[in-house]
Amino acid sequence: MKNSIKIVFGLLLMTSIFACKDEAISSPALTNEVKLALNEAIQDEYKAMLFYQKTIDKFGQVTPYVNIVDAEVKHQQSLAKLFQNYGLEVPMSQWKDSEITTFSSVQASCANCYQAEIDNIALYDKYLSLDLPDDVRKVFENNRAASLNKHLPAFTNCK
Template sequence: MKTSVSKYISCMIASILFLTVSYTVSAQTNTLQNLGAKGALQDSSITLEKALTYALQDEYAAQARCDAVIQKFGAVKPFVRIKKAEQSHIETLLPLFKAYKVPVPKNQAANLTEAPVSLKAAFRVGIEKETDHISMYTKLLETPGIPADVQRAMTTIRHASLNHLAAFQAGLSRSE
């Protein structure tokens, strides 16, 4: 009897641990999919608050990716320059949060970002993420009711992203 109860308790503990780990992994994946460009591109009901939030989250993520690459591979071009540009984009967006009384999202990007395994992979990720970034801003700019100052900021940032995309493509070409 004692052995049966012991086995039962062990199975229950194992089940609870499994469910806890599964929920945590699922919640993290869900969170990652709902942030920045990924979230915006999946969202069918964008509001001004969501548009600003997605944009800032994606700028945070871009900056964190550059940080991770720089920490792992050193001051590699164009990552150093793009990291500075991402900070400029963040500084462009923040006053809009204040102007429209939108809560500024917490910057979680550093906790959710890992350095790619190689510099070549970093360029590939940069290309993928800038492509998503450009698509996100294109979608956000089509949102009805977006104020003119928000449109100007997002148009400027989207244009800069086209330059970032070209820089990552050139970097990938050089690394092959």
């Protein structure tokens, strides 16, 4: 009986793996509009992460940057996974270190980041109005919620 259960469980596991594989392969193609939204979203996350990292490099392990830089990596990873799921190449960051401005104080930097988070929320709002596949919508909503509910308050308290 135990061997039968193991065999059935193994078959179910194999079936689910192949079903997931087939699902990824048969995912509908993304519209150019959605591809553009994905690209702009990941580039915005790349820019934020680079800015936050440069701030840490300049001022040390200061909050909220040390916490939020890790969140930006997670945002990028969730977007990169979407590119991969749809058979698209994950774009590299278009941002050069020299293009990212740093500020003379943590408070000035926080004020800038407060506005950057508002802009990030607006970017996701714009794209959430599109006809998006469910998985893309979920990632956009999660990234937007993190900016609104975690990042924005952190920069409000910092400035």
